[in-house]
Amino acid sequence: VSRPATPPTHVATLELLEGPPPAIDAGAEVRLVVRAACVHGCDLGAAPLVIEGDDADTVGRPTCRAEHAGICDAQIVLRAPAALGSASWTVRLAGHEPAGFPHECAPLRVETDVVPHRTSIAVWQVPSPLKGSAFSVRVGVECSARCRLGGHAARVLTDSGEWLGEGILAGDALPESDGLYEAEVSLVAPDQAGVFFRRVRFDGRGLGLPHEPAEATFSFRSLEPPECTVTVRVVPDGSTDRLDGIEVRLGPYRTETDERGVARIEVSKGRHELTAWRIDLDPASIPIDVTGDTELTLAAAPRRRIDADEGREWM
């Protein structure tokens, strides 16, 4: 007695050629390359792959590589979930009888760990305000996944975490930056002169995807209000015929000479170090005791060797 012929079942395999990294940013795209193959050399290109699991948002279809009979490599792009922790997807071969034969195929499981985005923060344009006066600093924040951060707040805190001010990041990233968003934060200097430290914090609260907070520290010097004017004439001996653009510092106060080599600095009374410097001059320095309006002359010698990089570092 003959029975109706049942086609034999083929065994197909799914192999992960390219998987996700062990940890990926929340909401980021994940690229997989899956190889489907039948030992009998069936063309599995017509058999779609089905993806199940966390936010299985797939882009792309299996595409058969013609040069390998019976092998079909598919590129699949998934989106990682927003929720942190482990994420997994299952890839199955769909369609029971590709190439006219039933295929048995074990599903492929793909796992990764979803992590929050890293953020980084920087502070610049920190002035030396007079004690008790208003000043501002500029804060920049960046996300590792280049999220749009505009409209979110960066806060300035004391050492102990007390809120002092905040700035709202601009709607658009700085031009030619890699997603750096900038804010201006208005602050008030303490009522004493001295050096103070502040914390700047971005916690990413209110962003759609989870972010690790970022924190930076900056310091600034608050100054006594100036009481006297010191007029400094810098006299470079030797070759130089340019007298302007010489940086003159008197303690924490600074300015530059005019074309006559003269700088006027408003300072508080007390003992200060007077320094004159330009890239082509050796730094000249003397201590002075300021008790009232003063005029003085400072000699400066040409520099023996000019090093532009070193010049930029000199503070």
Ligand SMILES: [Zn+2]
């Ligand atoms: Zn087959």
Ligand SMILES: [Zn+2]
């Ligand atoms: Zn982000």
